[in-house]
Amino acid sequence: MAFVEPVILQGRGVRLEPLSLTHEAGLAAAAADGELWRIRVTSVPEPQDTRAYIETALAMREAGNRFAFAVLHEATGRVLGSTSYHDILPAVRRVEIGWTWYAKSVQRTHVNTAAKLLMMGHAFDELACHVVGWRTDNYNFASQRAIERLGARKDGVIRGHALRRDGTIRDTVMYSMRSGEWPEARAQLLYLLQRHALD
Template identity: 45%
Template sequence: MSYAEAPLLRNEFVELQPLAPAHRADLAGAVGDLWRTWYTPIPSPEAMAAEIDSRLAKQARGEIAAWAIVDAATGRAVGMTTYLNLDPDNRRLEIGSTWLGRAAQGTAVNPAAKLLLLERAFDKLGCIAVEFRTHWHNHQSRAAVARLGAKQDGVLRNHKVFENGTVRDTVVFSILDSEWPTVRVGLVERLAAKTRAAS
């Protein structure tokens, strides 16, 4: 089983569909003004087709696995996510290059998608660690990763130079295989709570 495969993954809240050009219109509509965010690269509506092509080319080279995040309630793609920094020899990968449209933020979509990605990584691919990386200034993302149950490993100072000339300090988090059972229960309980709140 290849780390660079992107099979269909689904639960009652979300489908992770293999990213395809057919997702362009939904994603261009979902992204809104997020692409203006200075501390993380998110494609604009006009650049969405090129971003999809770029991710699919990287996947064809075995560098990433790319999905569209589809809200099960609407059947529409509301974001993108990938496995990247694939390291099967050391049984590690990163979940990243993720964005979610504003309408889907704060809903069950993100924890449900992360549950699917983590289940595949730990239960199917046999990973011993799954990593998350985010910009020091992306406080929303850092808080969301911490809510998953990931632990902060450290900060890579002056890690990346962005096109706008700013330099990113990268905050690195991870979940270990020994932590996965507890993280899974936490995610399942979060989703159950959202279901109860909606009923």
């Protein structure tokens, strides 16, 4: 049995479904909202590469090291983007959350906070993870701020760690949260979502 089994997570206006080829058109449309593939510090597929992007994610799921979700608007079913559990380590009960991107029109809304609350809750409360981690490009400052807003702590920087899409070599900023830190982080995320609902 896989450590991360197929599951649908939903609440607070978003629905996370296991990514499949049925999401191809919606995912391409989400990426086109802001031409996100032009950002050098992300892994968003160009429209013609969307199918290959999904097929790669499915192969990684089969291998047990990544489980990708399509993020949908709960009421309409519109695909807003994608996010994944990855670097899944069952022996130490650790997952990372990443490969996350959203259509430009829903960036800086409640969508990321709601999706991460669902994923963190599933990881800590259902999978009984000891640690949830994140990693991002050292130049992706928006991503770093978003991860820090979740309550994650910066572990450090791995220098010369990976290739960017333009062929340059990036440093990777690593973050994590331990299970004992989750109740306080959950309370803060619920507070932020409540405040957003009142805006």
